[in-house]
Amino acid sequence: MNDETSHKKPEPLELLERLIMRHDAPLEAPPGTEADESFVRTYETLARIKNALFHFSVSKWDFEFTARGTTAGYIKMLQSNLNNLAWKCRQVANGDLDQHIDFMGDISDAFNGMVESLKIKNEIVEAKQRELTAMTQKLKNEIKKKEQTEEALLASEEMYRQRSLRDPLTGIYNRGYFFESAEREMESMKRNEGAQCCILMIDIDHFKKFNDTFGHPVGDEAIKLVTSTINTTLRKADIFARYGGEEFILLLANTDIGTGAAIAERMRLAVFSQPGAVPGNSLPVTISIGLSVVSSNSLSLALPGDRILKTAIDRADAALYQAKAMGRNMVWIYQPGAEHANGEENIL
Amino acid sequence: MSERKYAFSWSLLGDIAAGRPNLGPTLRLEVYRLMQFCFRDVLEKRYGTDGVDDIFREAGLLAGEEYYKNIIAPTKPADFAALVSTLEVSLRNLGVGVFRVERAKLDELDFVLTVSEDLDCSGLPELGYETCVYDEGFLGGILKSYTGREFKVREVDCWCTSDRTCRFEARLVAE
Numbered sequence: 001m002n003d004e005t006s007h008k009k010p011e012p013l014e015l016l017e018r019l020i021m022r023h024d025a026p027l028e029a030p031p032g033t034e035a036d037e038s039f040v041r042t043y044e045t046l047a048r049i050k051n052a053l054f055h056f057s058v059s060k061w062d063f064e065f066t067a068r069g070t071t072a073g074y075i076k077m078l079q080s081n082l083n084n085l086a087w088k089c090r091q092v093a094n095g096d097l098d099q100h101i102d103f104m105g106d107i108s109d110a111f112n113g114m115v116e117s118l119k120i121k122n123e124i125v126e127a128k129q130r131e132l133t134a135m136t137q138k139l140k141n142e143i144k145k146k147e148q149t150e151e152a153l154l155a156s157e158e159m160y161r162q163r164s165l166r167d168p169l170t171g172i173y174n175r176g177y178f179f180e181s182a183e184r185e186m187e188s189m190k191r192n193e194g195a196q197c198c199i200l201m202i203d204i205d206h207f208k209k210f211n212d213t214f215g216h217p218v219g220d221e222a223i224k225l226v227t228s229t230i231n232t233t234l235r236k237a238d239i240f241a242r243y244g245g246e247e248f249i250l251l252l253a254n255t256d257i258g259t260g261a262a263i264a265e266r267m268r269l270a271v272f273s274q275p276g277a278v279p280g281n282s283l284p285v286t287i288s289i290g291l292s293v294v295s296s297n298s299l300s301l302a303l304p305g306d307r308i309l310k311t312a313i314d315r316a317d318a319a320l321y322q323a324k325a326m327g328r329n330m331v332w333i334y335q336p337g338a339e340h341a342n343g344e345e346n347i348l
Numbered sequence: 349m350s351e352r353k354y355a356f357s358w359s360l361l362g363d364i365a366a367g368r369p370n371l372g373p374t375l376r377l378e379v380y381r382l383m384q385f386c387f388r389d390v391l392e393k394r395y396g397t398d399g400v401d402d403i404f405r406e407a408g409l410l411a412g413e414e415y416y417k418n419i420i421a422p423t424k425p426a427d428f429a430a431l432v433s434t435l436e437v438s439l440r441n442l443g444v445g446v447f448r449v450e451r452a453k454l455d456e457l458d459f460v461l462t463v464s465e466d467l468d469c470s471g472l473p474e475l476g477y478e479t480c481v482y483d484e485g486f487l488g489g490i491l492k493s494y495t496g497r498e499f500k501v502r503e504v505d506c507w508c509t510s511d512r513t514c515r516f517e518a519r520l521v522a523e
Contacts, residue, residue, distance in 0.1 A: 062451065069510045070474075076505055077512035080462045083450035091429050098433060103446065103464070 012039050019046055027051060045069060052079070062086075085111070097122060167242040169220060170227040175249070178241035179309070182251050185239070186294070186305035195296040198260030199309075200250040201316040202230070202267070205286045205328040207246035214281075219246075222285050229270050233263065249313065257293040257333065264289045264331040272329065286329035290320025293334075356410060358418050374443075377467065384468065384482075405485040412489020420490070428454055431494055443467070450515070457495060457520045461487060464513040469506055478506035480514050487516055498523070 019025040027047040029040040048067035052075050055063045061082045088099045097119045101108040165177040189195040211219040237253035252260050271287050292315035315334040323332035364373045391400040425431040432449050439447045444467050451460040469479050480503045488501040498521040505511035
């Protein structure tokens with residue numbers, strides 16, 4: 001190679017070939033070509049097109065492309081299509097399945113087919129969701145129904161339980177419930193030093209005669225009148241029950257003998273003050289009350305609750321007997337030695 | 349001007365079904381272009397090149413606002429994507445062109461929009477300058493109606509500059 005050939009200035013066509021064929025060719029027209037404006041314009045347009053094609057080859061088509069001319073226009077069209085495709089894909093990703101593409105040949109068909117397929121799948125999913133929602137609702141309804149049935153059953157059970165505990169005529173507790181609750185109270189008292197309670201036996205005076213004179217329905221009214229009147233004087237912790245016939249039993253919880261006597265007297269007066277159970281007859285209904293006290297200090301801890309209760313009831317009954325004997329319509333407090341012949345032990 | 353003769357009203361589009369029972373709503377595009385380029389010619393002679401461009405741009409803006417009010421707004425577009433979908437479909441159905449979004453920066457209200465097979469320019473000879481000034485106004489009117497903000501819409505590529513599709517950059521005008 002001689003000096004002449006090694007320093008030969010490249011021909012314009014050679015420069016253009018180099019631009020097309022080599023990656024390291026400059027993107028601006030090489031120095032020394034400035035005079036040829038047509039060449040510079042062609043070279044630089046070709047360089048921009050090359051640069052654009054490079055961007056496409058690395059999937060970066062959101063670039064600024066300022067070349068002019070028909071060939072550049074084709075590239076801009078492709079760039080526009082790809083950018084629009086990206087926009088459409090983003091809309092689909094955001095849930096818009098009404099997107100549609102035209103004018104992009106197979107890509108349009110593929111995109112539109114994909115969106116249609118997604119739409120169908122979406123509809124299937126939505127249908128399944130609706131089905132699931134309906135099933136969930138049905139299940140909820142069934143659960144609710146079951147809960148309502150259970151509630152009704154519990155309410156019914158509670159109603160029957162209450163009925164089994166209560167006296168049907170007066171609605172107050174029956175004898176069975178009284179013993180069950182009062183025995184628990186006795187056991188509880190054994191654990192509380194100084195605790196006291198009173199047992200009251202209550203009997204409607206001359207009830208047999210009353211029944212014989214006015215008939216059983218009026219007798220029943222008298223029983224109801226007495227229970228409702230006594231009920232108004234009681235506290236929540238007290239246990240009031242029908243003992244049998246015209247006889248009632250009452251446990252006054254946490255009550256000493258003085259307070260118990262005062263309450264009993266209030267009850268007696270309250271019943272006595274009622275206008276009476278006989279329509280058109282002012283004959284008052286009266287009651288006699290026998291009262292005994294149970295104190296934890298004097299309890300024999302070894303004794304069971306039922307035994308303690310039985311003794312207390314016997315004592316109250318003895319006091320009631322005294323009240324009857326002393327003329328009725330009065331409260332009589334048990335006094336040791338007042339028992340009638342039942343062989344009661346002095347355990348309280 | 350005390351009383352205007354040509355204030356635009358949508359009713360001026362007329363009852364085409366009644367008025368053209370045989371020819372219908374379409375005409376050859378050449379006729380539309382004949383009218384438009386003759387308007388440009390005459391207006392340019394009176395008001396200069398910039399003057400005619402301003403007139404076309406302003407007319408486009410009015411048309412865009414009216415188009416939005418009467419064609420787009422009744423569809424109640426929920427968001428920008430819905431607006432684009434409505435525009436795509438309606439402009440295509442009316443034969444105005446193939447409208448597409450290339451880029452949308454919604455937080456900046458900065459858009460690149462394209463119209464291919466454009467009513468005004470597609471197929472025209474290469475002129476070396478962009479001609480779609482009416483479209484600039486039209487797109488600006490649509491965007492203004494949708495956002496309530498003023499936009500500057502500039503055509504950067506046009507069939508008349510050898511490009512296959514007309515590309516518009518729309519940017520919010522600083523308030």
